[in-house]
Amino acid sequence: MILVFGSVNLDLVTRVSSIPRPGETVLSPSYTTTFGGKGANQAVAAARVSAAGGVCLVARVGTDAFGASARANLHDNGVGIDHLGVGPEPTGCAFITVDERGENAITVASGANLALKGAAVPADLIDGGTVLVLQMEVPFGESLSVAQRVRDAGGRVIWNFAPVPAAFRREDLSDLLAATDFLVVNEHEAVAAAAVLGFEGLAFEHAAERLARAGNLTCVATAGADGATMIDFNGQRAHFPASRVVPIDTTGAGDTFVGILAAGLVEDGDLATAVSRAVKGASLSCLLVGAQPGMPYRHQLDR
Ligand code: RIB
DSSP, X not given: OEEEEOOOXXXXXXXXXXXXXXXXXXXOSOEEEEEEOHHHHHHHHHHHHSOTTOXXXXXXXXXXXXXXXXXXXXXXXXXXXXXXXXXXXXOEEEEEEEOTTSOEEEEEEOGGGGGOOGGGSOGGGOSTTOEEEEOSSSOHHHHHHHHHHHHHTTOEEEEEOOSOOSSOOHHHXXXXXXXXXXXXXXXXXXXHHHHHTTOTTOOHHHHHHHHHHHHTSEEEEEOGGGOEEEEOTTOOEEEEOOOOOOOSOOTTHHHHHHHHHHHHHHHTOOXXXXXXXXXXXXXXXXXXXXXXXXXXXXHHHHO
């Protein structure tokens, strides 16, 4: 089963001609409210392409209306929410600005996500068949403790190093890599993570290779319209081109990628097939506004 440990947010999305610079104000005619949070997005992406009942999200929301609607949305998408906790903090909220090219800038008010504990994951969700999916929007130490439990049980860990923390210690990144089987990074994240290890200024794919070698893991590096490259701990590479699309909104494309990758690993275990489907799904997800609306269902991905 796929176990996602991570964030839940409500996304307030505004479209602008260009993303404001510091000190600048831009006007937008309106905004839309969509469901988000990297953890929730990855769980929904996995559930839409998986057999029913195969995805469980352990996360935390507030008692507010945002939390109630996020819960209902996860349930409607077939995500298991038995371990979606509720606390006095506000539900996470993301303020997203999308420009004419579909690029975005995001500010996350973390709220309840910061109170999520690894202890919220019960032992019966973890065994040798577990594929754990992690990101960087809940406390790192809690994610690490869940990763180590899954690895001890013989399960596998996909860690999406997103968003890159403002400050991250080298020892913490070493622990993260040691507890990870598949590290998923975009260009910016790969370069930033390699710099934490002391490898400054590397080109994207060299940075990804450093991470793979340092962690003795497989690094899956996503590059938007250029697709994705998979690099193993020996430096062996395979490239997967993206489908050609004219993006409306790239928000959540990385989350779609991670969710479909996890589903593929659980389903038939062939990594190349899983990455290839994840690249296709991520492209499709850019055709609608918001992180989750464009995430494909299984029949759309197959087609
Ligand atoms: O990856 C996209 C997500 O990042 C958004 O849904 C937003 O909630 C932020 O967490």
